[in-house]
Amino acid sequence: MSATADKVPTTTDLVTVMIDGLETHVEKGTLIIRAAEQVGIEIPRFCDHPALEPVAACRQCLVEVASPGPDGNLRAFPKPQPSCSMPVTEGMVVKTQYTSEEADRAQKGVMELLLINHPLDCPICDKGGECPLQNQAMSHGWDESRFVDTKRVFEKPLLLSSEILLDRERCIMCQRCTRFSQEIAGDAFIDLQNRGAMQQIGTFNEDVLGFDGYGPVGAAAEDESGNAFSSYYSGNTIQICPVGALTSAAYRFRSRPFDLVSSPGISEHDSSGSALRTDHRHGKILRRLADNDPVVNEDWITDKDRFAFTWQNQADRITQPLVRKDGELVEASWPEALAAAAAGLTAAIGKTGTPADSKAKGVGVLPGGRVTMEDAYAYSKFARLVLGTNDVDARTRCSSDEEQAFLGATVAGTGLGVTFAELEKAPTVLLVGFEPEDEGGVVFLRLKKSAGRQSVITVASHLTRGAQKLGATLVPTVPGHEARVLASLKGTNATYKELRQPGAVIVVGERAAGSAGTLTAVGALAKRTKAKVAWIPRRAGERGAVEAGALPGLLPGGRDAAAAAARGAVATAWGTSSLPQTPGRDADAVIAAAAAKALDALVIGGVDDSDLTGDLLKAVKTAKFTVSLEVRRTAVADAADVVLPVAPPSEKSGTFVNWEGRLRAFGTAIRTDAMSDHRVLDLLARQMGTDLGTATVDAVNAELASLGAAPAGHRPTVPAEPAPAASQKSTNVAGEMVLASWHQLVDEGALQDGEPHLAGTGRVAVARVSPATAQRLGLHGVVTVTGKRRGSIDLPLAVTEGMVDDVVWVPTKSPGSWVAHQLGVHPGQTVVVKGAAA
């Protein structure tokens, strides 16, 4: 009974039942409790949850049931039955608490029993005011308890993880949390323990969970095997717990529901576009909850979506524009800051009308991958129309021209492609450069939902615990060799055959761009197998940036910036005679150019320099002029010449485009005077004498709609043949290995700042190598990984069975392991691994 919208109700098998004297026809197999809902009768319940399998654990939903026996006569069940687990049958007669005294008495008795050991400490309970137990005790309980003895007490709270706290006294043993953990998240770390009055939820103790290197960073309750509750989805248990037994450290004691204003929103943390509810009080976000969106995230969100919202209100939030005067950034008024920014940029593009113009070298634009589609569009238009350059790239990660052609040809402006539902139903899913649990957020939950019914094949260096939970098969691949491996999938290859089943999906992650030929090989494989391709990047703004043309070679709607016809079409729409023709530089090239003084100025959005292998800070310092549009005083903002404050997602409206291509529009949750990037760029353009027309979200969307998707001839073409994968040249340095790396879901990303409880649930950073490699090099304990930046990372070694040899995996931005920043290499490049001098 999941809330997935793609379930087509079959009207063939209807059964007739009588509920409280009302006759109704429902689909065969419907649970009594749902059938009652359909006729508007509410039966009290705790353990029942539409997305979880029924267990009938709480017994609150007892009703009187009679069904026709073999002789056709109605025969009543001897005792009241749980309506949440009994399916209706033809001719069944159900009497709920409204018409049956017995059902009513049974329900009240269960309620009294549930409350016997319940502490009723509602005044200090976070659930107070929105507690199903409170509410149903009022509506379906007796006014007085006959229980006069001492209640059972437990020590409270128990830290299941640094974020999730358990007050066992309040638990009513409904097992929603444990069922969620097992069925939905696949992290069976908590389960029922003990019997009778001492029955309690506790951390699960089973050695089968092979836990090596997946432990959380922070304090968490441990069981005998030393395992701790560690799940990226654990916050959902708080939301579905029908009592206040599970609470979060972040929200504990902070507020009451009647204080809060709830605004719907969309998560800014990943490309899934999960629906959220933001609860805020006096302009401050207190908590975020999952909103039910059957087609996208169903009932669930990741812990990052739920808990990582404090970043925007740290002490370093910028509220006033800043202008550099005598070497110092000082607060300035908007007109002053805009004038300073306009002057600097005008000089850099050589439009001042002075002889210095001839030496002007232009401006590069780096919007960052987290802006909305409207913002990305404004950056793109600002770069091309005002700055006259194609040097705009939102991909501040490893990227390539091949990727750009792939995105332009098959992703941009193609609308809704593969959907969550299709992913769930696909018989085979091939993952290329994509780790669903770490990089996909709720994508993992959809795949998990089909685990066992679906064959998941992953082209990766090793099988992670997340992939194991999906029952995935590994195609062992050295990073950088994906193209070769994909090309070998043909003929009698088993994977190839599986992929030829109708509905098969190839998921390719953003990391594929770092491995030459992979995306082309994916295209070719898709053609061979007729499988659909889904590109799932990590950041929320990536797909929107592709749609809006915030890439050097792409104009809005997937138009090729190199094609004259496409340029002409956009130029006409923008009311200009022509658009710049010089091929644009990508983010790495822009940074390199600025550092080499080949660019005079930079316009930078939300870019964290530590995510880049190139030295962005050096580029900013070398460039004559930098304008930073930032929410917080980042290192980039600190080095800029003019800083224009922009709004974080909760304070603006806009649209994220999720990986499916679905527009995920959201409204302003908290009204402040902070402006979105597109509006700031509109003001800046105006100051420079151009009307950008991006003042409002509506204006941008109207323009985007009128531009539409590119016609076939205006798109870039994908190279037909996979480029040969760069062969790894061995330099004979002992310990040289190929680096495999990706971001773990909970890590030290900038959008997770200021939430130590969440950080504590992130996984410890380890370096993984195969047993053979570890043995060959005599690695054990702590190892040192050294990259080309001559920085190094020391990490504990985790020898991983089944991993490809001569490859080392480290997390991209976990505590103590900032790959781009410290090693300066991309996955697929070589690093040197040595035993740490101990």
Add this chain to the structure above:
Amino acid sequence: MTDHTEEPPEAFTSNLPHPGGIGGVFVPVAGFGVTLRSFFRPTVTEQYPTTPANIQPRYHGRHQLNRYADGLEKCIGCELCAWACPADAIYVEGDSNTPDAQFSPGERYGRVYQINYLRCIFCGLCIEACPTRALTMNNEFELAGPTRAGLIYEKQDLLAPLEEGMLAAPHPMVEGTTDDDYYKGDVIRATEAQRAWVRANRPDDETLPENLPTREGHVPDARHGETGTPTPLGAKRFVSGTGGGV
């Protein structure tokens, strides 16, 4: 135009008794009898504000946030008072007690506590809602002021004064006790260990015995920034450190 018929006006008849005879003669001046009788009775008019107002002991005056006998606050920041308030006059934000800052027994305390006396209608529903008897009302009724902001009383304005044996919060709970012991009234004064903690963390705290002002029985006024203001005219201060919950 309606076509209802006009009823003839009713003739006036008095309900008063009509004493006849000699009584009837005095009817016009009978009222003066009351005046004459009162003339010889003791005066009851209150000369407030020149003399103190005579306030009934259960008069609903200004709120007070009570303390336990060791000085820890009773309020747990549950917001039930705010919820109960029909005038939306109360604003509360709870928070977690920490080992370094324990304001109330148990896990939760009221970090922000405000009552807006421009809104409060003194109905007392909040004190009925309070599960810990943290909130009671005292007899102080002179709640007027020149500014709106000044009539929003903060937690420090509402907290009960510290009495004999109490130590200003925050400080740890009495050794070996739980919040239950506090509710049951088993904690009767601050202990040496608590004083030692306060000494170590806030050596200048005014509620430490060595720092107490010499004047015997002086209760430091908890009103923020108003120390030294004389006790408001009239109101017999209903000082209740134990609040009745103990």
